[in-house]
Amino acid sequence: MKRTEEGRDGAFFTVAPGPIIRLGSLMAQDFDTIGIIAGNRSLPLVFARQARASGVKRLVAVAFENETSPELAALVDDIVWLKVGQLSKLISALKERRVGCCVMLGQIAPKNLFDVRPDFRAVALLLKLKEKNAHSIFGALAEELKKEGIELIEPVRWLRPLMPETGFCLGPELSDAQKADVALGLRIAKEVSRLEIGQTVVVKEGAVLAVEGFEGTDNCLRRGGTLAGSGGGAVAVKVARDKHDLRFDIPCIGAGTLETCREAKIAVLAFESGKTLLMDRELVEALAKKHKISVAAC
Numbered sequence: 001m002k003r004t005e006e007g008r009d010g011a012f013f014t015v016a017p018g019p020i021i022r023l024g025s026l027m028a029q030d031f032d033t034i035g036i037i038a039g040n041r042s043l044p045l046v047f048a049r050q051a052r053a054s055g056v057k058r059l060v061a062v063a064f065e066n067e068t069s070p071e072l073a074a075l076v077d078d079i080v081w082l083k084v085g086q087l088s089k090l091i092s093a094l095k096e097r098r099v100g101c102c103v104m105l106g107q108i109a110p111k112n113l114f115d116v117r118p119d120f121r122a123v124a125l126l127l128k129l130k131e132k133n134a135h136s137i138f139g140a141l142a143e144e145l146k147k148e149g150i151e152l153i154e155p156v157r158w159l160r161p162l163m164p165e166t167g168f169c170l171g172p173e174l175s176d177a178q179k180a181d182v183a184l185g186l187r188i189a190k191e192v193s194r195l196e197i198g199q200t201v202v203v204k205e206g207a208v209l210a211v212e213g214f215e216g217t218d219n220c221l222r223r224g225g226t227l228a229g230s231g232g233g234a235v236a237v238k239v240a241r242d243k244h245d246l247r248f249d250i251p252c253i254g255a256g257t258l259e260t261c262r263e264a265k266i267a268v269l270a271f272e273s274g275k276t277l278l279m280d281r282e283l284v285e286a287l288a289k290k291h292k293i294s295v296a297a298c
Contacts (some may be wrong), residue, residue: 029038031057032049032058033098034102035094036057036062037062038103038106039106040068043106043252043277043279044072046279047159048072048075049075050153050283051097054158058077059100060076060077060080060093061078062080064081072237078123087119088092088120091150095148099150100151101151102150104155105153106152130154139248140249142247142248154247155247155248159277161279162281163275163276163277164235164273164276165297166297166298168273168297170284170289171294172294174252174268178294181206181268182237184203185202185235185236185270186212187271188203188208188237189237189238193239198211198212198213198220199251200220200236200237201224201236201237202220202221202223203224204228209223209224209228209234210224210227220236221257224264225266236269237298238269238270238271238276239276250275250276251272251275253269253284253295255279255283258291262291262293266293268295269296269297270295270296270298
């Protein structure tokens with residue numbers, strides 16, 4: 001039976017329903033129940049639709065106040081609303097609902113990670129870590145779940161059709177100069193991601209203008225666009241880090257990213273092929289054509 005609880009007023013945003021890509025019945029043979037640890041943006045909703053279309057019988061979501069879209073409630077069989085940092089309640093919610101495997105999708109706003117008051121179990125987890133980055137924190141969370149008989153699994157098997165391969169391109173064809181900037185951006189972004197700094201860089205005419213840090217992709221794009229000058233024309237490249245743990249971190253772009261590129265006068269948005277989710281495909285294509293932004297897998 002579905003159950004919903006509202007977060008604080010004005011904390012959520014609405015995501016329009018998206019198309020279903022049917023993947024056949026193979027996956028349904030392997031998973032009857034899947035838990036979703038759901039952050040913000042549209043990815044938890046997309047996953048729920050894809051999983052349901054593939055035949056997953058039961059979806060249980062753990063959602064977070066001020067983060068998760070309330071629309072997720074209509075796409076799952078049960079939903080529990082928690083505050084960020086309530087690790088004990090998160091694990092209890094999954095165990096009580098007999099969830100043996102789960103996925104982690106969406107983001108938690110950085111400001112909320114710092115505003116949060118973690119429970120005792122979350123504090124104990126954080127104190128054990130020598131480094132506190134996304135991979136170490138979520139990797140430790142996966143281990144905590146495993147101790148309780150809950151396996152954190154990769155959601156990619158349900159999302160693979162949304163990950164374009166090399167040669168994919170929307171919008172204008174890239175010039176030779178832009179292709180050279182994409183190659184440079186790809187090389188720099190892979191190195192920056194290896195150092196666990198960020199996954200996006202903005203370049204123009206062979207110069208690196210911005211490297212993503214704690215501020216996230218959109219703010220990196222805005223900063224790079226500003227440094228490109230009034231004429232714009234910069235090239236942005238987003239990648240996955242080497243040995244990327246796809247259980248809790250899948251690079252993702254969508255219509256919102258294109259709107260940010262438009263605002264920042266970014267001319268090219270390139271992303272690593274086969275490792276990046278392209279959300280809102282039809283809307284992204286329309287925006288790329290309308291604003292003459294090249295969107296390419298590299």
